[in-house]
Amino acid sequence: MANPSIERRGAEEKLHLANNSYHLRFRSDAKLGWAYVPDDAQMTGGDAITVSLSRFQEALTRNDITHLGVRILPGEDVRLLQPYLARISLVELAFPTFRDGRNYSSARILREQLSYTGEIRAIGQVLADQLFFMVRCGIDALDLDPSVTHAAADAALSRFKYVYQAAGDARRPVWDARLSS
Amino acid sequence: MTKPEPLPRILNANDLATGDVVYWSGSKWTRHIAEAEMIADNDAADALGKTEMAARRVVDVYPFEVNFENGVPVPARYRERVRSLGPSVRLDLGKQAGE
Amino acid sequence: MYKYDDFDHAIVNARVDEFRDQVARRVAGELSEDAFKPLRLMNGLYLQLHAYMLRVAIPYGTLSADQLRMLAHIARSYDKNYAHFTTRQNIQYNWIKLAEAPDLLADLARVEMQAIQTSGNCIRNITTDQFAGATAEEVADPRPYAELLRQYSTFHPEFSFLPRKFKIALTAAPHDRAAIKLHDIGLELYKNATGDIGWRVFVGGGMGRTPIIGKVLREFLPQAYFLGYIEAIMRVYNRYGRRDNIYKARIKILVHELGLEEFHRQVDAEWADIQKTFAEPPAVELERISAFFVNPTFETIATPVAIYDDARKTNPAFDHWVERNVCAHKQQGYSIVTISLKAVGEIPGDASADQMDTIAALADQYSFSDVRVTHEQNLVLPHVRQIDLFALWEKLKDIGLASDNVGLASDIIACPGMDYCSLANARSIPIAQDIAKRLAPIERSTGELKIKISGCINACGHHHAGHIGILGVDKKGEENYQLSLGGSAAEDTTLSTILGPGFDADGVVNAVEKIVACFNTIKRDNERFLDTYRRVGTAPFKEAVYG
Ligand code: SF4
Numbered sequence: 081m082a083n084p085s086i087e088r089r090g091a092e093e094k095l096h097l098a099n100n101s102y103h104l105r106f107r108s109d110a111k112l113g114w115a116y117v118p119d120d121a122q123m124t125g126g127d128a129i130t131v132s133l134s135r136f137q138e139a140l141t142r143n144d145i146t147h148l149g150v151r152i153l154p155g156e157d158v159r160l161l162q163p164y165l166a167r168i169s170l171v172e173l174a175f176p177t178f179r180d181g182r183n184y185s186s187a188r189i190l191r192e193q194l195s196y197t198g199e200i201r202a203i204g205q206v207l208a209d210q211l212f213f214m215v216r217c218g219i220d221a222l223d224l225d226p227s228v229t230h231a232a233a234d235a236a237l238s239r240f241k242y243v244y245q246a247a248g249d250a251r252r253p254v255w256d257a258r259l260s261s
Numbered sequence: 262m263t264k265p266e267p268l269p270r271i272l273n274a275n276d277l278a279t280g281d282v283v284y285w286s287g288s289k290w291t292r293h294i295a296e297a298e299m300i301a302d303n304d305a306a307d308a309l310g311k312t313e314m315a316a317r318r319v320v321d322v323y324p325f326e327v328n329f330e331n332g333v334p335v336p337a338r339y340r341e342r343v344r345s346l347g348p349s350v351r352l353d354l355g356k357q358a359g360e
Numbered sequence: 361m362y363k364y365d366d367f368d369h370a371i372v373n374a375r376v377d378e379f380r381d382q383v384a385r386r387v388a389g390e391l392s393e394d395a396f397k398p399l400r401l402m403n404g405l406y407l408q409l410h411a412y413m414l415r416v417a418i419p420y421g422t423l424s425a426d427q428l429r430m431l432a433h434i435a436r437s438y439d440k441n442y443a444h445f446t447t448r449q450n451i452q453y454n455w456i457k458l459a460e461a462p463d464l465l466a467d468l469a470r471v472e473m474q475a476i477q478t479s480g481n482c483i484r485n486i487t488t489d490q491f492a493g494a495t496a497e498e499v500a501d502p503r504p505y506a507e508l509l510r511q512y513s514t515f516h517p518e519f520s521f522l523p524r525k526f527k528i529a530l531t532a533a534p535h536d537r538a539a540i541k542l543h544d545i546g547l548e549l550y551k552n553a554t555g556d557i558g559w560r561v562f563v564g565g566g567m568g569r570t571p572i573i574g575k576v577l578r579e580f581l582p583q584a585y586f587l588g589y590i591e592a593i594m595r596v597y598n599r600y601g602r603r604d605n606i607y608k609a610r611i612k613i614l615v616h617e618l619g620l621e622e623f624h625r626q627v628d629a630e631w632a633d634i635q636k637t638f639a640e641p642p643a644v645e646l647e648r649i650s651a652f653f654v655n656p657t658f659e660t661i662a663t664p665v666a667i668y669d670d671a672r673k674t675n676p677a678f679d680h681w682v683e684r685n686v687c688a689h690k691q692q693g694y695s696i697v698t699i700s701l702k703a704v705g706e707i708p709g710d711a712s713a714d715q716m717d718t719i720a721a722l723a724d725q726y727s728f729s730d731v732r733v734t735h736e737q738n739l740v741l742p743h744v745r746q747i748d749l750f751a752l753w754e755k756l757k758d759i760g761l762a763s764d765n766v767g768l769a770s771d772i773i774a775c776p777g778m779d780y781c782s783l784a785n786a787r788s789i790p791i792a793q794d795i796a797k798r799l800a801p802i803e804r805s806t807g808e809l810k811i812k813i814s815g816c817i818n819a820c821g822h823h824h825a826g827h828i829g830i831l832g833v834d835k836k837g838e839e840n841y842q843l844s845l846g847g848s849a850a851e852d853t854t855l856s857t858i859l860g861p862g863f864d865a866d867g868v869v870n871a872v873e874k875i876v877a878c879f880n881t882i883k884r885d886n887e888r889f890l891d892t893y894r895r896v897g898t899a900p901f902k903e904a905v906y907g
Contacts, residue, residue, distance in 0.1 A: 154603075179398070179481070181521025185599050188518055192637045209382070209399055216517030235381075240374050242367045244511040246639045247518065254367040254511070255641040258648065278387070279457045280411035317386075320393050321407060338837050339787075340778060344409050348779035350707055350789045354440055354455075355410055 102222040102233050104215060114149055114170060130172060133160070140164060151203075154182040158189050165196050173219065175204035184217045191218030191248035208236045218248025268326035268337055271297040272306055273344065274319035282344045282356070283319060285309065290319060292356065294345045295333050300324055361422050361730065362507050362652045364472040371514070372469045375476060379403045380462035387459070402482070402520075404475030405461055408782050412456040415478040416468060417485040418733050420492070420506040421449035425720040425729040430471040432716035438464045443716075445701060445709040447773060447822055448527075449487050449733040450478055454780055476514060481522045483513035483594070487529045489537045490732040493653055494742035496690035497533035499551050504650040505586065506530055508641060512587050519594050523601035523609035526594070527566070530559075539735060539849035541565045541574040542825060544611045545593060558582045563593060563623070564615035567819035571855045572612040575620050577627065588638040592631035596623070656728040656743060661693025668746040678753055680804070681764035686749065695746050697727075699739040699756060700763040700771060704796045707789050708774040709737035718759045726752050735822075735849075736773055736810075738766065769803040769811060769876065770796035773822050777815025777832060778839070784815035786832025786839035787865075794869045799876060806876055808888045812847070825849035827890045828872060829856040841868035845875070845901060846893045859898060860906050871905045878904035 116130040117123055123135065125144025133156050139148055149170030152158055161168060171190060173183035183202075190196040201221035202214045208228045215222075215237060224233060246253045271294075272285040283290040285306075287298035290313070300306045303324075310322035325341045327334035336342045347355015354360065364372070379399075386396040400406075404415040416431070423431075431451055435443045438460050439453040446452055456464065468474055477485045486506045493501045509528060513519070519526070529538040532549035540546025546562035559581040565574025581589050593611075600618075602608045615623045672679040687696040699719065702708050711719075723731045723741055726748045732740035744752060756762040765771045772795060775781065777788030792813050799806070812826030816833075823829030829844040840862045847856030863871055876889075878901055883892045893901070 155599075179521055180603060181481075181519070182599055182603075184518040184521065185595050189633075193633050207395065210521075213515075213517040213520055239378055240371060240515070242370050243517075244371070244514050245516060253639070253641075254371075255645040256639075257367065258365070258645065259642070275407055275411070278459050280407060280455075282410060314393060317389050339839060340409070340784075343778055347410065348789075349787060350779050350793070 100224040100226060100228070100230075102224050102230060104220045104222075104237075114147075116149075116151065116172075128169070130170060136161075136164075140167065152183065152186055154180045156186075158186040159194070161190075161196075162194055165194060165198075168196070168198055170199045170201060171196070172201050172203050175202055175206060175210070178205045178207050178210050184213060187214070187217035187219050188248040208232045211236045212240060216243065216247045216249050216251065268328060269334070270300045270306075270324040270326050271334055272300060272310065272322060272324050273297075273341065274310070274313070274322040277317055277320050294336075294356075297327075297334055299334075361424055362419075362472075362503075362649065368472070368511075369469075372472070372474050372476075375403075375474065375515075376462065376465045376469050379465060383458060383462050398480065400458075400461075401479040402476070403461070403465065404478035405456065405458070406479065406782075408454065408776075408780050409778070409784075410780065411454065412458055412461070413452055413454050413780070414456045414461060414464065414475060415446070415450050415452040416473060416475050417478050418449050418451060418473075419510050420486050420488040420503055421490050421733040421735075422492075422503060423731040423733065424471075425723040425731065427471045427473055428716050428720040428723065428731050430467065430473065432713040432720070434464055434467060435713040435716065437467075441714075442710055442712045444707075444776060445711065445733050445737050445739070447735050447737060447775070447820055448478075448485060449490075449735055450485060451733070452776075454776075477510075479525075480520070481524050481526075482520045483509075483516060483522075483526045483528060486510050486513070487527070487538055487543075487735060489531045489533055490734040490740045491537060491687065491696055491742065492532070492732075493655070494689055494694075494696050495533055496688065497535055498531075499549055499557055500532050501650070501653050502530045502532040502549055503653050504646060505547075505549070505583075507649050507652075508587065508646060509590070512590075512641075516594075519598055522594075522598055523603045524606065526597070526611070528590075534851060536849075536851040536853075537734070539822070539825065539853070541853040542567055542571075542822075542849055543574065544597075545590065546574045552580050556580075556582065559586065561589070561593075564612040564620075565853075566610055566612045567822060567824045568610070569607050569817045569819075570610075570612065571819070571824040572616065573853050573855065574612075575615065577620070577624055584640065585635075586640070588634050588640055589627075589631055591638060592627050592634050595630050595634070596626045600626070655691075656730070658691040658694060658743070659745070661691075661745065661747070663692050663746070665693060665746040668749055671750040675750075677764070678750060681753055681762060682749065684764045684766045684768065689743065691743070693746055695744050695749060697741045697744050697749070697752065698734070698766045699741065699761050700766050701738050701761070702765055702771045702796065703760055703763045704765075704770050704800045705793055706760075708772050708792050711739075715759050715761060718755070719761070722752060722755060736771065738771070765800075765803060767808045767810070769799035769806055769809045771810075772796060773810075773812040773826070775814050775821035777813070777821075781815060783818060784832065785817075785834040786815050786841065788813040788815040788821055788830075788832060791830060791832075791841065791865060791868060794865075795872050798869060798873050802876070802880070806880060806889070807886070808890075809876070810848075810890075811872070822849060823847070824855045825853070826856055827888075827893070828875060830868060830872075833862060835862065839865055841865065843868060843871055843875075843905070845898060846890065848890055857898060860902060874904045875901050 114128045128147040130149030131139045147169040151172040203223045284297035286296045326337040346357040385391045406413045528545045529540045529543040530547035531538045542565045548560040561578040562574035563577040727741035772792040774788040774792035778784035810827045812822040813830040814821030814823040825847040831842045842862045843859045844856035
């Protein structure tokens with residue numbers, strides 16, 4: 081069966097921002113001050129605007145949004161974004177509770193099936209002990225819960241040197257590492 | 262029909278570090294149900310449970326009903342009876358065995 | 361059996377360090393119980409009625425003698441000299457201290473064991489046929505696949521927060537000893553008409569509150585697509601399984617609500633997508649793993665083995681034990697031995713530290729250091745020379761483990777129930793003990809009879825799959841027991857049917873006795889209880905119990 085080579089995304093650089101935002105790699109647009117437009121608010125233009133999936137089409141029609149982000153709630157289908165990925169600079173994946181794991185699948189579908197290369201950010205209950213899973217699925221920015229220090233995030237993300245599966249990040253599974261060890 | 266008198270209640274919990282079943286004596290947690298104190302005020306008991314859990318001494322605090330027999334509280338339900346004694350199938354283990 | 365390499369060691373050791381850190385943060389107050397509870401559960405640590413309980417994974421029920429000795433050591437050093445083998449082929453300790461749990465896990469890691477995947481809403485410890493690698497029935501040894509699955513599912517980043525727990529069982533023999541149709545995914549390896557080996561994939565089976573028999577999702581899955589296809593099923597479940605109600609969150613409900621056809625369509629669509637990028641471990645990885653499971657160096661033995669046959673003829677007690685506890689091995693002159701952990705009057709599945717040590721020594725001496733755990737809560741020595749059987753039996757007698765009751769009325773599955781388990785509605789163990797005592801005198805003439813007891817609707821005691829199933833319920837604060845008949849966890853899987861109103865503890869034991877007496881009067885020839893039940897239905901048994 082096809083055994084595609086695993087995409088290597090280069091060395092991950094970290095950029096720590098204010099508001100307990102934690103980035104895993106340098107992005108030129110990472111410093112943008114993203115503004116989320118709630119569903120019941122008037123849509124505005126701007127440099128970096130995030131909207132819900134239900135207002136995404138509306139946002140697409142505007143030409144006064146420079147960088148467009150979309151927020152995906154658990155249960156929403158990221159595959160709907162496929163035709164528009166070139167227009168999307170940020171996908172926020174919501175984890176209203178850490179127990180709701182649906183958006184782990186969303187992250188992998190975006191990275192692996194849809195080849196989305198923009199930022200994927202976890203928002204909501206983003207706790208230290210879930211970060212490893214999130215990043216492995218291809219999430220590369222974390223809006224950490226206020227209780228999580230960046231040091232704790234560093235520790236959580238560096239704990240496991242080896243992983244058993246290929247997923248949405250660039251890490252080699254151990255069966256692949258074994259081939260060359 | 263008259264409502265039956267509600268039974269007296271006491272608090273139990275598990276010790277955070279050891280997991281051991283403990284009872285509130287009125288001033289501290291004790292391993293011995295005989296030393297447990299009756300709950301006088303439900304709200305106060307609730308608040309006490311929260312404080313004690315926050316203080317990292319115990320987990321899973323909850324009140325349960327007892328009948329006092331010769332001045333000693335005996336849990337009304339089987340579940341708490343097992344907790345106060347130990348497994349009914351291993352009489353050599355747990356509080357019933359003096360552990 | 362499988363041996364960790366540096367990668368496996370590094371992963372498990374990192375996990376132990378992580379848990380040590382989490383426990384320290386909990387004790388220091390950085391983690392609340394709410395935040396800590398899911399973390400300790402992900403390391404197999406539960407809070408039960410008397411103390412913390414630690415469940416240790418025994419991957420696909422396979423243990424080395426050294427590992428068993430470590431389990432005995434843990435029983436002595438961290439617990440009260442005993443432990444309990446579960447219906448998931450795992451082992452659990454009942455009196456663990458939180459502060460000691462990290463050291464315990466570090467000890468386990470030294471013998472390549474851990475407590476990952478024994479709790480939480482993840483893919484749980486993989487289970488399989490306890491006779492794997494020893495029975496002539498199988499088309500291939502299922503354990504290398506189980507190990508592939510173990511690695512695949514360990515800390516799976518996408519599937520660690522599923523709607524609910526997820527259980528996978530596999531077998532490679534037509535005779536199902538792993539209850540595969542009662543799992544979220546059941547996998548049966550077989551040879552198709554063109555001589556290729558592949559998987560029949562069952563989905564949506566399970567017990568619990570809503571028992572359902574798994575349905576065939578794919579008649580033949582070529583081995584090369586093994587993990588990718590499972591990933592497709594898992595992804596559909598993770599995305600669309602219900603999360604609004606924990607009783608409806610298992611995959612069986614999703615399959616039921618979508619219908620098998622629609623579920624199948626969704627899995628196929630997902631699979632088509634996944635195949636474009638999914639990296640299936642290459643054949644050399646399966647070969648690497650398989651190399652750990654090659655046959656031990658069996659001797660060439662001429663049969664019949666005269667000493668063995670003579671011992672059977674001259675010693676009826678030994679003969680009875682062989683009849684019940686010894687099964688055919690693929691290698692001439694060898695046998696598979698089941699060690700019953702169901703001595704009449706004892707606690708089903710419990711073993712003392714001393715017993716574990718002795719069994720480990722016997723495994724070293726007689727069975728290539730190989731021990732298995734069965735979902736029926738017994739142990740197995742899979743490769744014993746027939747010439748050694750008599751000596752083995754005598755040594756088992758010395759430690760009270762020579763019960764000749766495998767598959768009989770006193771070989772009862774019982775969950776811990778209200779003697780230990782915080783979710784229980786009623787006790788299971790004393791019911792099992794009483795029934796065993798009551799039926800032991802007539803169990804040989806009664807023949808195969810599987811009695812299974814759960815202390816609550818979670819069905820850890822597999823009562824839905826018992827020829828006679830018993831479920832403990834709470835009736836206004838009193839223990840009460842519901843009887844059901846006609847279940848089976850074998851290849852002819854059926855779910856048991858409730859007989860009628862429940863009983864108190866004495867009542868249910870009496871009722872079981874009446875059912876068995878009734879069976880013994882109406883059975884034909886060599887019918888098993890289950891055959892008779894299937895022939896006559898519930899009516900005569902109802903009459904016997906309630907009439
Ligand atoms: S069936 Fe219920 S009582 Fe028995 S072990 Fe499972 S959860 Fe506990």
